[in-house]
Structures are given as structure tokens and as C-alpha cells.
Amino acid sequence: MKRYLLLFLSVSLLISSCKETNPSGPDPDDFDRKAILENWADNIIIPALTNFSEKTESLKTAGNNFAENPGQKALESLRDEWKAGYLALQHVSMFETPKTMEIRFRNNLNIYPVDTAEVKENIGQGDYNLNLPSEIDQQGFPALDYLLYGLAESDTEILAFYNSGNEASAYKEYVLDLVTRIDSLTDVVLNDWNSGYRDEFINNSGNGANSSIDMMVNDYIFYYEKNLRAGKIGIPAGVFSGTPLPQNVEGVYSREFSKELFLESLTATQNFFNGKHFNSETTGLSLSDYLDFLNTIKNGTDLTQLINQQFEESRIKAQNLNSSFTDQIETDNSLMLQTYDELQKNVILLKVDMLQALNINVDYVDADGD
Amino acid sequence: MNLSKSLLIIAAFIFTISCDTNNTNDEIATPESYEFTRDGQSTVSFSGQTTRIKMATELSVAMTDFDNSTEELLLEMYRNQTANGGDANPYSDPDLNAATKSVKSKVAASTDFYSSNTATSVELKNQFETWISAQVNEVFPNQNVEAQPGIAGQIADGTSTRYVSAKGFEYNQMLAKGLIGALMTDQILNNYVSVSVLDAGTNVEDNNNEVVVDGTAYTNMEHNWDEAFGYLYGNSSNTANPNLTIGQDDSFLNAYVGSVESDEDFAGIAQIIFDAFALGRAAIVEGDYELRDEQAEILRTQISTIIGIRAVYYLQLGKTVLEQANPDFGTAFSDLSEGFGFVYSLQFTRQPGTGQPYFTKAEVDGFISLLEAGNGLWDVTPQTLQDISVDIASKFNFTIEEASN
Numbered sequence: 176m177k178r179y180l181l182l183f184l185s186v187s188l189l190i191s192s193c194k195e196t197n198p199s200g201p202d203p204d205d206f207d208r209k210a211i212l213e214n215w216a217d218n219i220i221i222p223a224l225t226n227f228s229e230k231t232e233s234l235k236t237a238g239n240n241f242a243e244n245p246g247q248k249a250l251e252s253l254r255d256e257w258k259a260g261y262l263a264l265q266h267v268s269m270f271e272t273p274k275t276m277e278i279r280f281r282n283n284l285n286i287y288p289v290d291t292a293e294v295k296e297n298i299g300q301g302d303y304n305l306n307l308p309s310e311i312d313q314q315g316f317p318a319l320d321y322l323l324y325g326l327a328e329s330d331t332e333i334l335a336f337y338n339s340g341n342e343a344s345a346y347k348e349y350v351l352d353l354v355t356r357i358d359s360l361t362d363v364v365l366n367d368w369n370s371g372y373r374d375e376f377i378n379n380s381g382n383g384a385n386s387s388i389d390m391m392v393n394d395y396i397f398y399y400e401k402n403l404r405a406g407k408i409g410i411p412a413g414v415f416s417g418t419p420l421p422q423n424v425e426g427v428y429s430r431e432f433s434k435e436l437f438l439e440s441l442t443a444t445q446n447f448f449n450g451k452h453f454n455s456e457t458t459g460l461s462l463s464d465y466l467d468f469l470n471t472i473k474n475g476t477d478l479t480q481l482i483n484q485q486f487e488e489s490r491i492k493a494q495n496l497n498s499s500f501t502d503q504i505e506t507d508n509s510l511m512l513q514t515y516d517e518l519q520k521n522v523i524l525l526k527v528d529m530l531q532a533l534n535i536n537v538d539y540v541d542a543d544g545d
Numbered sequence: 546m547n548l549s550k551s552l553l554i555i556a557a558f559i560f561t562i563s564c565d566t567n568n569t570n571d572e573i574a575t576p577e578s579y580e581f582t583r584d585g586q587s588t589v590s591f592s593g594q595t596t597r598i599k600m601a602t603e604l605s606v607a608m609t610d611f612d613n614s615t616e617e618l619l620l621e622m623y624r625n626q627t628a629n630g631g632d633a634n635p636y637s638d639p640d641l642n643a644a645t646k647s648v649k650s651k652v653a654a655s656t657d658f659y660s661s662n663t664a665t666s667v668e669l670k671n672q673f674e675t676w677i678s679a680q681v682n683e684v685f686p687n688q689n690v691e692a693q694p695g696i697a698g699q700i701a702d703g704t705s706t707r708y709v710s711a712k713g714f715e716y717n718q719m720l721a722k723g724l725i726g727a728l729m730t731d732q733i734l735n736n737y738v739s740v741s742v743l744d745a746g747t748n749v750e751d752n753n754n755e756v757v758v759d760g761t762a763y764t765n766m767e768h769n770w771d772e773a774f775g776y777l778y779g780n781s782s783n784t785a786n787p788n789l790t791i792g793q794d795d796s797f798l799n800a801y802v803g804s805v806e807s808d809e810d811f812a813g814i815a816q817i818i819f820d821a822f823a824l825g826r827a828a829i830v831e832g833d834y835e836l837r838d839e840q841a842e843i844l845r846t847q848i849s850t851i852i853g854i855r856a857v858y859y860l861q862l863g864k865t866v867l868e869q870a871n872p873d874f875g876t877a878f879s880d881l882s883e884g885f886g887f888v889y890s891l892q893f894t895r896q897p898g899t900g901q902p903y904f905t906k907a908e909v910d911g912f913i914s915l916l917e918a919g920n921g922l923w924d925v926t927p928q929t930l931q932d933i934s935v936d937i938a939s940k941f942n943f944t945i946e947e948a949s950n
Contacts, residue, residue, distance in 0.1 A: 273871045282704055307689060308701035308875070385870045538869070 203534050206468050207460075208388050209380040214450050214459035215391065216373050222453040223266040223443075224365045230260040231358040238354030242347040245337035247330060253350075254323050258432065260357070261316045265439040266453065267364075269398035270391070272376070274367040278360055279311065281402070287317035288423050291325070294318055298345045305356055314353055317425075322350055325428030384538060392462070393538045396526050399444050404518040407437045411504055412511035419511075421504040433500040438493060445486040462529065471532040473524075478532065482524045489517040573831055575824040578785040579774065581767070583755070588763040589784075591775025594732075596644050597651060598780045598795050600625065601724050603636050604648065605796065608680055608717035609708060611688050616681040623673060624649045649673070652727045655735035656742050657900060658893070665906065669727060673720055680716040684708050694923040702875035712921025713874070715882035721796060722855075722886020726893035729776045729798040730848055734895040737773035738825070738841035744834070753832050766829050770837075773844075774822050777802065791815045798848070801855050810947040811854065818847050842897040849894035849903055852887055853941040854948045857934045859884030861949035863922075864930040878922050881930075888912050891937070903940050912936075 237256040241249040268281050275281065283305070290312040297303035297313055305314045326333045336346050368376075379387040405415070406425070413419035426432040446453075450461025463479040471478040492514045497503035504511055530537065581588045604622040607614045621627060621635035625647035634642040653659050653669035683697050688708065690698035697711045709715055736742055743766050750756075752766040763771070778787035781794040792803015806815040825840030863881035866872050891904040904912075912933050916925055938945050 276871045276873070279701055282701070286704060304689060307691060307706075308699050309689070309706040311701075311704065390870070 201469050203465075203469060203532075204382060206465055208382070208386075208465075209377060211450070211460045211462075211465065212377045212380055212387050214452075214461060215447075216368070216376055218452040218455075218457075218459050219447060219450070220267070220270050221365075221368050221373065223263075224270075224361070224368060226454065227260070227263040227267045228358075228361045228365045230256070230263040231354075231361045234260045235354045235358040238350055241337075242351050245334060245347065247334065250323065250330065250334060254429075257316065257319050257323060258429075261426065261432070261436060262439050264316065265436060266443045268402065268440070269395055269444065269447065271394040272364070272367065272372060274372065275364055278363060279308070280360055280364055282311045283360055284315040284357060285317060285425075286311045286315065287320075287406075287425055288427065289313065289317040289321045291321050294321060294349070298342060298349045301345060301348075305352065315357060319350070319353055320426050320428045322346070322353075323428075324430070382534065384536060388533075389535050389538070392530070392533065392535055395444070395447060396522075396530070396537075397539050399525060400522050403437075403440050403444060404515065404522060407433070407440065408500075408511060408515045408518060411500060412508055412515055413504075414512065414515055419504045419508050421501045424500040424504070427501055430499045430501065432498070434493065434496050434498045434503075437500070438490065441486065441490060441493070445483070448482060448486075462533075466529060466532055469532050471528070473528050478524065478528055482521060482529070485517065485521040485524060489514065489521065492517045573824070573827055573833060573836060575820045576827050577823075579778075579787070579819075579823050579826065580785045581826060581830060583757070583762045586762040588761075588767055589771050589774075590761065590763060590768060591771045591779050591784075593646055594772055594775025594779035596641060596646050597648055597728065598776075598797060599638060600636065600641055600644075600646075600648050601721075601728065601797060602780075602795060603638065603641065605717060605721040605724075608677070608720060611685055611708075614681065614685075616678055619677045619681065620674060623647070623677060648724070648728060651732055652724070653731060653893070655731045655739070655893075657735040657739050657895075658731065658902075673723065673727070676716040676720050676723075679710060680720075683710055684716065694920040700875040700878065702873065702879050705875075707875050707879050709875075709878050709882075710921070712917060713878045713881075713923050714885060714921060715879060718879065718882035719886045719889070722883050723889045725797050725801065725886065726852060726890020730852060730890060731893040733773045733776050734845050734848060735893065737769050737776075738844055740838065743769050743829075743837070749834070752829060764829075767826070770822075770826050770829055774826070777818070777822075777848075788815050788819050798851070802848075802851055805851050805854050808854075808947075808950075810943070810950070814847060814851070818844065821847070845895040845897045849896070850941055850943065852890050852894050853903065853937055854943055856884060856887035856891060857937050857943075857945055857948040859887060860930045860934045860937075861945060864927045864934070867925075867930070868927050874923070881916070881922050881925070885913070885916055888916075888933070888937075904937070 234253075234256040237249070237253040241253045243249075264284060268285065271281075293310070293313045297310075303310060303313065323333070326336050337343055337350075376387050379385075383389065409415060411420050411423040421427075424433045425436050448461060449463045450459045451457070452459060463483070466479045466482075467477070473481060492510075495510055496514065497506070500511065526537065579589065600622065604619065607619055607622060617628065618635050621633040625633055625635070625641075625644070627633045636642050649670055652673060653666045659666035687696070687698040690696065692698035692700040692709050692713070694713075695711050697709060699706050699708050700713075701707075707715055708717075746765075747756075748764070748766045748769075752764045755764065757764055758768065761768070777798050778784055778794070780799065781787040781790055783789050787794070787799075791806060792800055794800075802815050802818060805811045806813075821840040821843040825837045825844075828834070828836035828840065859880050863877045863884060866877040866880065889909060892902050892906045892909040894903040895901070896903055915929050915933065916922070918924065934945050934949075938948065
């Protein structure tokens with residue numbers, strides 16, 4: 176069974192009770208939407224993707240070096256590239272295009288928890304096909320996390336998997352397949368942007384359900400709600416299951432990395448909202464400017480300000496968390512839940528108040544899992 | 546609450562009032578819980594229905610157990626018999642293996658619809674075996690193949706993986722949702738609340754004189770009504786007050802009464818259904834068969850409506866996905882496979898006051914041929930899904946908007 180999140184009715188009810196925008200205020204259609212799209216494509220998305228593709232290229236090189244000579248030094252260098260790539264991924268993961276949906280980019284790169292039993296079976300039997308939807312949890316950054324950190328307690332024991340025993344070459348081959356696939360999928364997405372999609376994206380500047388702004392904003396909020404709020408915090412903290420699931424943390428095997436990944440993602444989503452150029456202090460047009468143009472006020476306060484404040488509240492709350500969310504959940508899960516609550520407040524501001532002001536409908540469905 | 550829903554309740558209310566005045570039975574109140582006793586012993590029994598719900602649950606789960614299921618095992622779960630009619634033990638629950646009942650024997654097996662229409666009954670019973678065999682012979686071998694038009698295999702539904710036929714259907718969903726009509730709805734509406742069953746043989750005389758079935762505390766008629774009740778609530782953790790957990794007690798009719806109840810357009814329908822069961826049972830205890838039959842008609846209206854609403858709901862879900870610029874076909878196919886099962890189930894509904902379903906088998910077959918044409922769900926258009934939705938909704942007291950939001 177599936178349930179729809181197309182809650183036009185409840186959304187509009189909520190709005191009518193809490194929003195105070197003057198109905199005779201500026202018209203969303205008068206804003207230069209194309210200028211936003213240009214800023215997103217040229218100063219945020221394509222630079223972030225270019226950066227990520229450089230990181231996946233380095234990751235592939237480090238993977239090759241490791242496969243050729245799997246020693247301590249090569250392992251550490253591969254881990255470094257994995258971390259750098261995983262952080263860079265947080266700046267591109269939210270952006271969907273027809274191409275990313277076709278190749279299921281995000282799901283192939285970052286579905287966690289990794290299915291370690293299937294990974295081992297793939298390595299042992301060699302008959303895997305990473306293109307299959309059923310194998311999304313056996314590849315990408317989470318599978319590398321397991322293979323580089325989680326096979327055993329000590330580095331010596333981990334390296335033994337790649338150096339001795341009759342499966343050593345299969346282990347090396349699997350690492351190679353993973354880094355190669357991450358890099359080639361990324362190239363597909365970047366090449367698509369660079370070979371025509373950028374213009375298509377910018378020129379689709381209308382305001383229908385299939386316009387670039389409507390679709391990108393939906394994908395952005397979907398990412399914020401499902402991947403950032405739920406995936407990184409809510410699910411491992413047990414918000415949906417009732418029982419904490421510390422093994423479902425992003426980067427669980429590297430142990431020290433989950434908070435950094437989360438904060439990077441939080442920053443990336445806030446930067447997108449404010450139109451901040453990738454890897455720069457400059458800002459350009461984005462949702463914040465669009466809301467300001469419409470003079471969107473909620474309970475007497477500027478909505479842009481409220482949303483940015485809420486990003487800050489979430490960040491402040493998260494500062495108290497252990498660098499390993501697994502450790503945090505196992506010692507004091509309440510801090511995780513408090514962080515989740517702060518993140519949730521921005522779901523309301525973004526998904527209800529902002530979408531109403533921008534006259535955008537929620538277009539995604541929520542799978543309830545049967 | 547919307548208008549048509551209010552009208553429905555008002556209509557039900559007026560209906561009750563008028564029957565009360567006609568029949569001087571205004572002392573029969575609707576029991577708040579489904580508990581009836583004789584000489585201190587409970588007279589309520591529906592263990593056979595609980596057993597069949599559990600058998601259907603195991604079968605439906607085993608349909609996608611690629612590692613352990615075989616065609617033989619799945620067919621044995623459906624028949625509770627070996628291929629040559631011997632005793633089978635296909636279930637993980639030993640109580641089910643010990644039972645002599647089966648799912649198949651009660652599929653398309655109601656007295657009103659199929660006792661003199663055995664050719665159709667056999668055809669419908671065998672349809673489920675066709676889906677079971679196709680799952681094993683068509684889908685299982687392609688477990689690790691990417692599905693394409695004309696090729697069975699797996700397809701992504703968000704982060705889930707669906708396993709579909711060459712035409713894009715999930716046989717496991719068709720089977721599970723098809724049983725809601727062919728087993729539960731048919732047995733309730735066209736068998737156990739029917740006059741032909743309730744008043745069969747010496748049932749009326751026995752019930753009037755409280756002649757109980759040997760070794761039990763209940764009369765035949767009481768038991769028949771309870772068996773109808775059991776097909777909806779038989780797996781409930783609280784069978785006296787099953788609405789406390791409605792929707793959570795199985796993945797068949799109970800699940801979808803719960804789903805419809807949670808749609809604010811239809812809130813209250815679970816209580817209407819329960820009340821009809823409870824008052825009908827109380828009427829049997831009091832020997833008021835007119836009141837009993839009025840409750841049967843309420844059940845026919847409301848349970849048929851559940852099937853209709855869910856058919857439209859899933860067709861509309863699939864339609865909305867297919868209308869997107871980059872449709873997630875796996876999501877649409879899963880929705881439409883469930884929708885297919887509910888459309889199939891429409892032929893087991895019952896229009897009150899008639900001997901007819903809301904949609905005949907021929908009409909249902911017409912809908913199905915539209916869904917299966919060409920490469921099936923790979924080809925079906927949003928317009929076709931809309932047309933079928935309009936046809937279905939037009940026979941019921943709900944709108945497409947109410948069913949789909």
C-alpha cells in the first residue's frame with residue numbers, strides 16, 4: 176500500500192491559519208525565475224558536481240593503487256579519498272534531474288545501512304550486477320565504508336582480507352568495481368549538465384508542475400525531509416521505529432564521521448536556500464530572495480529569516496552531538512531526538528509556508544513500505 | 546465530513562428509524578461489543594475464518610520468497626493439499642498444517658453467486674493458481690534481470706525493489722488483493738449474511754427454539770453470522786472490540802477497512818460496519834430476521850464501497866505517477882498491481898436489494914483487458930486509468946477526489 180503526501184487540502188488549511196501574507200502583494204510570476212535557475216546551475220550545481228567528480232576520480236585512483244598494493248599506506252590514502260568524496264557528495268546529493276532519476280544516482284551512491292551479508296556473498300560468488308535495483312545497498316560509499324573500516328577490528332586484520340586467503344583478489348576486485356562505478360555514474364550526471372541539460376534547465380523557467388523551479392524545489396525539500404532529517408538523524412535515532420537503530424548511521428563503520436557528514440549536508444541545504452555559490456562567500460539569487468521579493472511574513476517575522484534561524488538552531492543543537500552518532504545514540508539518544516525536532520521545524524517552514532508563498536505544490540509520494 | 550458521507554449516515558439512520566417503527570423491536574439495541582453468551586458460555590465462534598486468513602497471509606508472503614518457495618509449495622499453501630489430493634504440510638505454523646480447511650475451497654464459493662455457477666467458480670479458483678505458477682515460472686527465473694517491456698524482472702520503486710511480470714504486474718499483489726474479493730468479500734456478502742445460508746434447512750426453527758449445534762453453545766444461524774464476522778475481524782487481537790485495532794490485524798479486508806477509515810472523507814465507516822455486524826447478531830438472538838437482513842444490506846453497501854474506493858484509489862495513484870515528467874515506473878506498477886486486485890475483487894461485491902455485484906465478471910474482465918493490453922502497465926495511459934476510475938466511482942456514493950486524496 177502507498178499513501179500520498181499530496182496534501183493539498185491539509186496544506187491549505189494549515190496555511191490559512193498561520194500565514195499573514197497580504198493577498199494583494201507581489202505576484203510570484205513577476206519574479207525573474209530564470210535568474211535563480213542560472214545561479215543554481217552555474218554557481219552551485221555544476222561547480223559542486225565538478226568538484227565531486229574530481230573527488231570520485233581521485234577515489235578511483237586511490238582504489239586502483241590500493242588494489243595493486245594493499246598496504247597500510249594505500250589503505251589510509253583510500254580512506255582519505257573516500258572521506259573527501261563522501262563530504263563532497265553532500266553538496267550534490269539533493270539535486271535531481273531526469274538523468275539522475277534514470278540512473279538512480281543517489282540510491283546507487285549512498286543507501287545505508289549497507290547489506291554486509293550480500294556484499295560478502297557478492298565477493299564470494301562474483302556473480303553480482305550492481306545495476307540491479309536490489310543491489311543498491313551493496314555498493315557506493317556505504318559499501319566502501321564497510322570494506323575499508325568494518326571487515327575487522329584492526330587495520331592489520333582488515334588488510335589481511337586483501338592480502339591473504341583465496342578471496343583476496345575478489346575483495347580487491349569488488350573495491351575496484353565500487354570506486355569505478357561511483358566515478359562513472361558521477362561522470363554521466365556531470366556530462367549531462369555540461370552537454371545541454373544546463374540550457375534546458377534554465378529555459379524551463381515557467382511556473383507549472385514540470386517547470387525547473389517547481390521540480391528542483393520539490394526535490395530539495397524531499398532531500399531535506401527524507402535524506403537529511405530522516406536518514407541521517409531520525410531513522411537511526413528511532414523516531415520512526417520506536418527503537419533506536421545505531422547501526423543505521425551514515426558512515427557507521429568509520430565511526431568518527433557521521434556528524435561531519437550531517438553538518439556538511441545541513442550547510443549545503445542552507446547554502447542552496449540562500450543561493451550561496453559553491454565553495455565561495457558570494458551569494459546569488461535563490462529561494463531566500465524569491466521569498467523576500469514576495470515579502471513573505473509569518474507571525475510578524477520575515478520567513479527567510481525564520482528559515483535561516485531554524486537552520487542555525489539545528490546546527491547549534493547538533494554541535495553538542497558526539498562525532499560518532501552511533502556512540503551518541505548508545506550513550507544519550509535524547510540529544511539526537513532534540514536535533515531531529517529542530518530539523519522538523521524547518522520541514523514546516525519549507526514545505527508548508529515557503530511552498531504556499533511560491534505557489535508550488537508538493538509532487539512526491541511517500542512509500543510506506545509494503 | 547463531506548456531503549455524501551453525511552447523507553449516507555442520515556440515510557442509514559432513517560433506515561433504522563423506519564424499521565424500528567415498523568417492527569416494534571425498538572428494544573434491540575446495537576451491542577457495543579461483539580460478545581454473546583448462552584447459559585454463561587460464549588456462543589461466538591469463527592476459528593475457521595481465522596485459520597484461512599492466516600493461510601492466505603503465509604501464501605501471500607511466500608509469493609516473494611525467492612529462496613524458499615517453489616510452485617509446488619505455493620500451490621499447496623493455496624490448496625492445503627498435495628498435487629494428487631493428499632495431506633500437505635506447507636505452512637510454517639503447525640496449527641495450519643493440522644487444519645483441514647483451505648483457501649482455495651472458499652474462493653469464489655458463495656452460495657448466492659456460485660452454487661449453480663460452478664464453471665465460473667472453477668475458472669476463478671484456477672485464476673489464483675495461474676498467478677502462483679506464473680510467479681514461479683515467469684518472475685522467479687528473472688529475479689536478477691532488469692524488467693523491461695515484455696521482460697519480467699526487478700524494477701526500482703524508490704529504494705524498494707519490485708518484481709514484476711513481463712507486463713509489469715506484481716502477481717503477489719494481484720493474488721493478495723484478489724483474495725480480498727474472492728475469499729473475504731464473497732464469503733461475507735454472498736454467503737454467510739445471505740438468507741439462503743442463514744435460513745437453510747431447519748436453521749430458523751432451530752434458532753427460534755435455541756437448538757444448538759451438537760457439542761457447541763451456538764445455533765447454526767448464529768454461527769453463520771459469526772463466520773461472516775470472522776472474515777473481517779478473525780485475526781484481530783480483540784475480537785469483541787475489533788475497531789480498536791482495525792487495519793492492523795491482517796493484510797486483507799481488515800487492513801483496507803482501516804485504510805478507508807483513516808481517510809477523513811470516509812471516517813466512521815468502520816463503526817457503521819461493526820454496528821451492522823453486532824446488531825445483526827443481536828437480532829438473530831432475538832429472532833428478528835427482518836432486522837437481521839437489514840443489517841446484511843448495510844454490510845453489502847459498505848463493504849462493497851471499501852472495495853470500490855480502494856480500486857479507484859490505486860488507479861489514481863498510478864495515474865498521478867505516470868503523469869509526471871519522469872515517471873517512476875516501479876512505483877506506478879506497484880500501485881496499479883494493487884489496483885488490479887481491487888478491480889478484480891469488484892465482481893464479488895453485492896448491490897443491496899439485488900442478487901448482483903456492482904460490476905459483473907464480464908465488466909471486470911473488460912477493465913482487466915484494458916490494463917493488460919499490449920505490454921500491459923508499460924503501455925497503459927493515464928486516460929485509460931481515469932476512464933476506469935470514472936466507471937467505478939459512478940456506481941458508488943463517492944467521488945474520485947474523495948477516494949484518491
